Amino acid sequence: MTQQQDGFNNQADGVPAYQPPVMPQHPQQPAAPQKTNTMAIVGLIAAFVFAPVGAILSFVALSQIKKTGEGGRGLALTGAILGSIFTVFGIIYIIVAMTLIQAAINSDLETKMGDTSTSMEKESDEGGSSSGGVGTSRDNPVEIGTPLKTEDWTVVVNSVNLDATEAVAAAEEYNDPAPDGQVYILVNMTVTYTxxxxxxxxxxxSVEYINKQGNTFGQYDGGSFAVPPEKLDTFETLYEGASLTGNILLTVPKDGVADGVLGVTPEFFADKVFVALQ
Incomplete structure (x- = not known):
């Protein structure tokens, strides 16, 4: 009995020990690729097209990436830097360009104003010419008939009719009468293009009337409509040496009309010259 039991035990010793079943292992799935923030891409592209917008979009993208953890931080950072740099360069360029343009305009204006300075020449009895300070103030006007010259124009006031009411009424039946207390005056002028x-x-x-009190009355003042006889045609194109003669109508106060003076500017940007009425 003891031997049989020993034999059984020996046989049992040769049997492999029980092992629990092993579960099969499945292959691990790769991690999903990280999504790139769309705003970062758009901001980088925009930085090369319109820098300020590109910089703004890139900064927005950086904020979104920080919150969502999306990819594209490098793109957003590059767009922000480039957009900012290009914006600064753009501002500097605009400032420099505007400065140069303004300098060119000022230079041209100075040249133009220098070219249109008005000179007055009136032959004296001795055959010389006199100018000095004549014509530069209302107290010292030039005489009627004095040529007012710029580089391109010569203007002469030939005569002044201080009461042209009848002449204006006869020129056109639809002309308004002068308003109460005012009178029409006609300034006859010759303009020559040189x-x-x-x-x-x-x-x-341009021509204006200045009364003794210092009030100015221009060609379009007065509040009435009237076409002067033999109107000076300022719309006609003149070529070198050509002249025009005609009348300019002014509506001025009737009281003390003879005490005023004319202010004549031969052309744009030229100096104003004061001309006596008689």
Whole structure:
């Protein structure tokens, strides 16, 4: 009995020990690729097209990436840097360009104003010419008939009719009468173009009346409509050496009309010259 039991035990010793079943292992799935923030891409592209917008979009993208953990931080950072740099360069360029343009305009204006300085020449009895300070103030006007010259124009006041009511009424039946307390005056002038422009130029002179009190009355003041007889045609193009003669109508106060003076500007930007009425 003991031997059989020993034999059984020996046989049992040769049997492998029980092992629990092993579960099969499945292959691990790869991690999903990180999504790139769309705003970062758009901001980088925009930085090369319109820098300020690109910089703003890139900064927005950086904020979104920080919150969501999306990819594209490098793109957003690059767009923000480039957009900011390009914006600064753009501002500097605009400032420099505007400065140069303004300098060119000022230079051209100074040249133009220098070219249109008005000179007054009136032959004296001795054959000389006199100018000095004559014509630069209301107290010292030039005489009627004095040529007022710029580089391109010569303007002469031939005569002044201080009461042109009848002449204006006869010129056009639809002309308004002068308002109460006012009177029409006619300034007869000759304009000559002495410039070299091959395309010619139209006259750009202006005439005004200044009364003794210092009030100014221009060509379009007075509140009435009237077409003067033999009106000076300032819309006609003149070429070198050509002249025009005609009348300019002014509506001025009737009281003390003879005590005033004319203010004549031969062309744009030229000096104003004061001309006596008689």
């Amino acid at each position: 410039g070299k422009d091959s395309a010619g130029q139209t006259p750009s002179l």
